[in-house]
Amino acid sequence: MKIAIIGGGAAGFFAAIQCQKVFPEYQVFLFEKTHKPLAKVRVSGGGRCNVTHQCKYVSELIKHYPRGGKRLKSVFSTFGVQDTIQWFNEKGVQLKTESDGRMFPISDDSKSIIDALWKGVKDVGVKVVLGQKVIKILPQKPGFELWANESLGVFDKLILATGGQGKKENYQWLRQLGISIKDPVPSLFTFNIREPKLNALMGIATKGMVKIPGISNVEKGDILITHWGLSGPVILRLSAWLAKELAKKKYHFNVLINWLPEIQQDQIKPLLAQNAHKKLKNNNVFELPNRLWYYLIQNTNIDLDHRWINLSKSSKNKLSNALSQDTYEVKGKTTFKEEFVTCGGVSLDQINLKTMESLVYPGLYFAGELLDIDGVTGGFNFQAAWSTGFIAGSLGERIEDK
Ligand SMILES: Cc1cc2nc3c(=O)[nH]c(=O)nc-3n(C[C@H](O)[C@H](O)[C@H](O)COP(=O)(O)OP(=O)(O)OC[C@H]3O[C@@H](n4cnc5c(N)ncnc54)[C@H](O)[C@@H]3O)c2cc1C
Missing domain, CATH: 3.50.50.60 (FAD/NAD(P)-binding domain)
Incomplete structure (x- = not known):
C-alpha cells in the first residue's frame, strides 16, 4: 500500500x-x-x-x-x-x-x-x-x-x-x-483604534469587561492597551468567537469597555464619594493603573485636581460612564504575531x-x-x-x- x-x-x-x-x-x-x-x-x-x-x-x-x-x-x-x-x-x-x-x-x-x-x-x-x-x-x-x-x-x-x-x-x-x-x-487578531490619547497608554494591562454592542455578550478578562488599539486575551477571544461577524462588518464596529469588572455600576459614585474631598487624581479608589485613571478623568474634561464634591452632576455621570461604558470605534484589525x-x-x-x-x-x-x-x-x-x-x-x- x-x-x-x-x-x-x-x-x-x-x-x-x-x-x-x-x-x-x-x-x-x-x-x-x-x-x-x-x-x-x-x-x-x-x-x-x-x-x-x-x-x-x-x-x-x-x-x-x-x-x-x-x-x-x-x-x-x-x-x-x-x-x-x-x-x-x-x-x-x-x-x-x-x-x-x-x-x-x-x-x-x-x-x-x-x-x-x-x-x-x-x-x-x-x-x-x-x-x-x-x-x-x-x-x-x-x-x-x-x-x-x-x-x-x-x-x-x-x-x-x-x-x-x-x-x-x-x-x-x-x-x-x-x-x-x-x-x-482570519481569527485571532487585535482591534485597531485610532485614539492618540488611548494609544499613548500603550503597555497598560488591566482587567475589564468588553462588549461589542449588537453582536456579542460581555466577555471578561485581561486587556492590553497597545499603540494601535486593544489586545490581550479578552480581545483575542472575542476576535475568535466573532470571527465571521466581524469580517461581515469589515472590521468596523464599536467596542464598549467596563474598566471596573468587579464593581456594580451603582456602586461607582458612592465609592468615589467616600473620599469626596480628595483631589480626583489621588482618589483612585478602584486601584486602576494610575495612567489609565488620569486618562479617564481627563478624557471626560475634568481637571485632575478637582474633587468629587465639587463636580457637577453631569461631570459625575460622565466619569462614572467613562469607567463603566467607555466606547471606542474600531477601524480595522492587526494580526496577532x-x-x-x-x-x-x-x-x-x-x-x-x-x-x-x-x-x-x-x-x-x-x-x-x-x-x-x-x-x-x-x-x-x-x-x-x-x-x-x-x-x-x-x-x-x-x-x-x-
Ligand atoms: C505566527 C504563528 C504562531 C502560532 N503559534 C501557535 C502556538 O504557539 N500554539 C498553537 O497552538 N498554535 C499556534 N499557531 C497556530 C498553529 O501554528 C497552526 O494551527 C498549526 O501550525 C496548523 O498546523 P497544520 O499542519 O494544519 O498547518 P500548517 O502548519 O500550515 O502546515 C501546512 C503545510 O502544508 C504545506 N502545503 C500547503 N499546501 C500544500 C500543497 N498543495 N502541497 C504540498 N504542501 C502544501 C505548507 O507549506 C505547510 O508546510 C500559530 C500560528 C502562527 C501563524
Whole structure:
C-alpha cells in the first residue's frame, strides 16, 4: 500500500509518523511544497511553541474551539492533551505548564519540537519529499493520482494536511473535487483604534469587561492597551468567537469597555464619594493603573485636581460612564504575531470525526487547520493538529488494536 500525506506542518508530520508506525509494511510519503517544513511550528508561540494547553477534561477542552466545539469530543477522547504530553515525553521532550495553563517545551525553544518531529519521521522511515506542491488530485478506482508539475503516482490512501489558507481561491482545487469548504476568514487578531490619547497608554494591562454592542455578550478578562488599539486575551477571544461577524462588518464596529469588572455600576459614585474631598487624581479608589485613571478623568474634561464634591452632576455621570461604558470605534484589525489562524476550511459535515475520513471519498482523510476547526490562543490550535493528525494517520484502524 502507498499512502500520501500532503502538507509538512504539525498535522502532516504527526499523521505521517502515526501512519508509518501503525503500518510499517506500507510506503508512507509526506509531500511538502516548500523546502522548510514545520515553518509555523518554528515561529509559534514567539519561537517557544505553545504545544498544548493543560486541560484535564475533554469537556473543558472543547470549550476553547469556536469552530469545532462539541463535535471534537470524540477527537480529543481518542487523542487528547495527556496523549500529547506523553507523545512528546517519549520523544525526549518534557513539557512545562505556565500559570495560565499554556504548555511549552522546557527548553522554551520550538526547535525541540521540530527535532522531535523530524526524529519521529526518521525513526519510522517516512519518505519526506520537499519542494513538491500538489496541485491536483485525480480520484481513481481505486486510489488517488497526485499531480505536482508532473504525476507523483497513484496512492491507495491520502491524508490532506495543507493548513489554513487565507484566500478562498486556495481551496479551489478541493472544491473541484466536490469537497465542501466553509469560506475562510482570519481569527485571532487585535482591534485597531485610532485614539492618540488611548494609544499613548500603550503597555497598560488591566482587567475589564468588553462588549461589542449588537453582536456579542460581555466577555471578561485581561486587556492590553497597545499603540494601535486593544489586545490581550479578552480581545483575542472575542476576535475568535466573532470571527465571521466581524469580517461581515469589515472590521468596523464599536467596542464598549467596563474598566471596573468587579464593581456594580451603582456602586461607582458612592465609592468615589467616600473620599469626596480628595483631589480626583489621588482618589483612585478602584486601584486602576494610575495612567489609565488620569486618562479617564481627563478624557471626560475634568481637571485632575478637582474633587468629587465639587463636580457637577453631569461631570459625575460622565466619569462614572467613562469607567463603566467607555466606547471606542474600531477601524480595522492587526494580526496577532504570536498566533493567528484561519476560521473556515473543509466542512466537518462531510467527515467522520472518529477516523477523519471523508464521507464523500473513502480513503481520503483530513487533518489540521485545513479543517473548519480553530481554537482560541493558548496551545489549542496545535492540540487540534496533533489530535486530528494522529487519528487521520491511523487510517481508520482502531488504535488499541495496534
Ligand atoms: C505566527 C504563528 C504562531 C502560532 N503559534 C501557535 C502556538 O504557539 N500554539 C498553537 O497552538 N498554535 C499556534 N499557531 C497556530 C498553529 O501554528 C497552526 O494551527 C498549526 O501550525 C496548523 O498546523 P497544520 O499542519 O494544519 O498547518 P500548517 O502548519 O500550515 O502546515 C501546512 C503545510 O502544508 C504545506 N502545503 C500547503 N499546501 C500544500 C500543497 N498543495 N502541497 C504540498 N504542501 C502544501 C505548507 O507549506 C505547510 O508546510 C500559530 C500560528 C502562527 C501563524
